[in-house]
Amino acid sequence: MKFEYLEHTADVKFRAYGKTLDEAFGNAALALTPLLTEDSVERVTKREISVSASNKEALLYDFLEELVVLQDTDGFLVAGVDSVEIKDREKGFSLQAVVWFDHAKRYETHGDLKSVTYHEMVIEESADGCMVQVVIDV
Structure with a gap:
């Protein structure tokens, strides 16, 4: 289950969920689109997303918020995630991702994503895999 x-x-x-934190972050990105449409979204436009933050929670927030902003300002729906790479830096963490989008006008959509929140945000890492929990203001 993603x-x-x-x-x-x-x-x-x-x-x-994911075997790695990278995979869990990527699957969190994929969880955004079903909130807006039941349609299967095609991979049309590819973008590289780069964010950095002082801790993993802020990194997750910034990554997902970047996707929410792209949806809000450009009308992009997440269609897929090719890669997510999280690196532990001297002063925090960085994330590089390759994400596919398509324009929302091509789909029947409902609702709106307002913003990512820190409310009830959880990041768990273990030898068995990783889990991130997120609340989205709709």
Whole structure:
């Protein structure tokens, strides 16, 4: 299972899983699109996403918020994730990702993603794999 949606009173909460933290972050990106459309989104436009932050929670927030902003300003829906590479830097963490998009006008969409939140954000890493939990303000 790449991700699952959980009960939340007003917003949307999900958990994304992966064998590595890179994979869990990538699957978190994939969890955004079903919040906006039931359609299968085609890989049309590829973009490199780069963010850096002082800790992993801020890195996850910044990565997903970048995708929410692209959806809000350019109308892009996440269609796929080719790669996510998280690096531990001297003063925090960096993330490089290759993400595929298509324009929302080509699909029947519903709702809106307002922003990522730190509320109930969790990042768990173990030998068995990784899990990230995120709440999105909708």
